[in-house]
Structure formats: C-alpha cells, structure tokens
Amino acid sequence: MSNEDSTRPVFETASKCPKCSQPGEDRQQTPGVKGSTIHHIYCVNKNCKWYNTPCQLIQVNRDGSIPSPKDHSREKKIYEGFDDHDRRAQELIETLKRNAQAEIRPGGAEI
C-alpha cells in the first residue's frame, strides 16, 4: 500500500495545468490501455487561457503507477494517443473561442 502513497504526489504534480501551473480538477475518467485509467484534468483557474478545458490527461496504470510524462521512449503508443487528445482539446478551445466571439459580435449569427 506504500505504492499508493508514493504515486499520489506524482498525480498531484502531473495534474497541474501546463499553461498556468495551477492544480487542475479531475473531472472525468476514461479507460486506457492495459486496464489503465485516463484522468481528464480540467483547468479551474479563471485567468487561464485553458480555463474549463481538459488541459491535462494523466494515465494511471492498473497497479496505481503513473508513467512519467517526460518518458517518451518507453510508452510511445500511449503518447501518440495523448497527442491526439491534445489536438482535440486544442480544437475544442478554438471552437469555444469562436463561439465566444460570435456571442460578443452583434448579429453574430451570420458567419
């Protein structure tokens, strides 16, 4: 059980928003490879560009271990997945931005 104690600080460090370095909120979990769980961390810093978006995805293995985000060599496949998630998150942010602009603009319905 000491394993869980040693991974918790890792999780907290990993769940910080890469943009503003504030701790994010773990709002969603989806199944990952080999029985792991992907935690979707949302930024909760209102001043951050990535506020309310999944700014970070953390894989927690079935044994509770968390692969280091910097270790690209060993878990290549997984990080390709992360890249895709990043792209989708970025697309989501762009969509939200566009929606926000449309709302501000008078007669924003016409595009």
Ligand SMILES: [Zn+2]
């Ligand atoms: Zn942030």
